[in-house]
Amino acid sequence: MPTACLKTVDLHYLQLGEQNSQNSFPSDLVMVHGLAASLGFWSYTASVLAQTNRVTLFDLRGHGRSSMPEASYTPRQMAEDLKELLDYLGIQTAHLLGHSFGGSVILQFAHCYPERVESLIFADVRLRLLQPEQRLRDWQHWQKFQPLLNKLGIELDENDSESGYQLLKEIAKLQVNTPEGEGFLHKLPSPFFGKGGKRTALRWLKLLETATAPSDFLDSASMTLTQLQQMQKPTLAIYGEYSQAMVTALALKRLWPHGRFEFVPQVGHFFPISQPEKLIIPVQKFLTQTKSPDSQGNLTITPALLNSGGIDTPGLQ
DSSP states (O other): EEEEEEESEEEEEEEEEEOOTTSSSSSEEEOOHHHHHHHGHHHHHHHHHHTSSSEEOOOOSTTTTTTOOOOOHHHHHHHHHHHHHHHHTTTOOOEEEEETTTHHHHHHHHHHOGEEEEEEEEEEEOOOOTEEEBBBSSTTTTTHHHHHHHHHTOOOOHHHOOOHHHHHHHHHHHHHHSOOTTGGGSOOSSSSSSSSSSHHHHHHHHHSSSSSHHHHHTTOOTHHHHHHHOSSSSSEEEEEOOOHHHHHHHHHHHOOSSSSEEEEEOOOHHHHHHHHHHHHHHHHHHHHHHHHHGGOOOOOHHHHTTTTTOOOOOOTO
């Protein structure tokens, strides 16, 4: 797959989708994964959405096969990376979809370059501006699922203000140290899936040792609450019922009366992997409604889609 050599980083990317009879694309959709993942996070979802869009995937700096600079891992810098990538690819405007931390990246991009954004789609995104802390003890489902983690040897500090990062680190270490073929890893909330799971986990652990990365992830200083409220782009936000980011979801619903919000029952943070149809179907419907009538297309949901994804452990996935 190709690499874009930009000012301060080399970004690994992939484009999917076929040109129409006018030798053009009906619209561009750019999908941004979260922390510890890679563009492979979107593999099945992107292949389906590419039936009606040109889909661009890329590895965030320090992730996947992109380069790992020693500094600059804030959402603001990653939004600049995205801008440079779109310039490199000749994409003037696009619909943006972000999962988890990827949602913070697309939000920063929309704040800095609103003229280049057709719409925003958030998949279980926590925004530190609205949810400064994410402690396990504040999560209403914690007592129910703590025993599962403990059984797998994962002991977490329920008072840690950044429990999500803590959990990803512990799962990555477990992934690296577990022999191939062990069947319990599919029960964990994790972007470390498939044949490349061990490599992705190693990459994440290495990134956490990079000078500024852990503190940069926490930066949210480049946007104010007023600026967030004034953002009026067509917006779809999808959250799992068991999400730890529900505080963000409810705050956004109050701030953005123009937005469309969907809450998916009996799933958690990683539902785009475990139950991709829960993301694909509302996204396709939303994109169709935001496009002009002559660019609408039909989505094919295959049996493989409806049966894909393995186990979605409530509150953890």
